[in-house]
Every structure is written in C-alpha cells, then in structure tokens.
Amino acid sequence: MRHYENLVIVKPTLTAEELEAELKAIEEVITSNDGEITATDAMGMRKLAYPIQKNERGYYYVIYYTGKPSAINEIERRFRINENLLRFMTVKYESKKEVTAWTKMVEKAKQVPAAKEEKAEEVAE
Numbered sequence: 001m002r003h004y005e006n007l008v009i010v011k012p013t014l015t016a017e018e019l020e021a022e023l024k025a026i027e028e029v030i031t032s033n034d035g036e037i038t039a040t041d042a043m044g045m046r047k048l049a050y051p052i053q054k055n056e057r058g059y060y061y062v063i064y065y066t067g068k069p070s071a072i073n074e075i076e077r078r079f080r081i082n083e084n085l086l087r088f089m090t091v092k093y094e095s096k097k098e099v100t101a102w103t104k105m106v107e108k109a110k111q112v113p114a115a116k117e118e119k120a121e122e123v124a125e
Contacts, residue, residue, distance in 0.1 A: 001066045003093040003102045006030070008079070009058040009086040012045060022084050023061055029078045035067035039109040052086045064106045 010022055027037055043060035052058070067075075072090060079088045093102040 001036075002069055003099055004035075004065055004067060004072070005091040005093070005102065005105070006063045006065070006075075007087075007089045007091075008061045008063070009048070009052075009088070010061060011053075011084050011086055012055055012057045012059060014059075014084060018084075019059060022082075025082075026061070026079075026085075027063065029075055030063065030065055030067065033067065033071035033074050035065045035071060035075070037063060037065045039064045039106045041109040041112060048086075055086060058086050062109065064102065064109060 006026075008026055010019060014022060023042075027040070030037060041062040041064075043062060045057055046060050048056060048058050069092075072092075076088070076090060079085055093099050
C-alpha cells in the first residue's frame with residue numbers, strides 16, 4: 001500500500017447538497033478501488049489562479065489515502081469523466097521522508113475539523 005494525496009477542484013455552481021453528494025462520490029471512487037481514506041480537508045471556495053471553463057472560483061478538497069498503485073489509473077479515469085470536477089491532481093509519497101511529511105499533513109488535516117467544531121461551540125455560547 002502506498003500513500004497518496006488528491007487535490008480536487010469542484011465547480012462553484014453546485015448547491016450545498018450537490019457539493020456534498022459530489023464529495024461523497026469522489027470518496028466512493030477511491031474506496032471502491034481498494035483505497036483507504038485516512039483524512040480529508042475541505043479547504044472551501046477559493047479564487048483560481050486562472051479561469052477554468054469560465055469559472056473564476058472553485059471548491060478545493062484534499063483527500064489523503066492509502067491504496068494500491070494499480071488503482072490510480074482507474075481513479076484518475078473516473079475523475080476525468082466527472083464533469084463537475086474542474087481539476088484534480090494526484091501526489092504519490094514513496095520515500096521515508098515523503099511518508100513522514102504525508103503523516104504530518106494527515107495529522108494536521110485531522111485537527112482542522114476539531115478546531116472548527118470548537119470555534120462553532122464557542123460562538124454558540
């Protein structure tokens with residue numbers, strides 16, 4: 001099993017429900033190809049460096065997972081077919097140094113949702 005990271009940029013025209021369904025579908029593509037999702041990081045809506053398909057903004061979503069190298073071709077093929085994805089990028093981590101960096105990023109991504117929940121609780125009080 002190798003360590004991977006996928007950055008996915010989703011169209012900004014989707015409603016909240018459509019966006020949530022799209023993100024679940026992206027995760028399903030990975031898990032259906034024997035990938036195990038370790039962490040996710042919803043970075044939110046951001047301005048793109050340049051327009052893509054006449055879109056100035058996009059919803060950024062990062063997925064950290066482990067999987068077989070043979071599954072990457074199928075995952076990327078399914079991402080290419082999906083019309084709601086503006087861009088995607090797969091990064092493979094191989095060496096010990098890279099895997100260590102990947103582990104640190106996963107830990108940071110896992111802490112982000114907890115911090116958001118704590119801030120939401122403070123605001124509610």
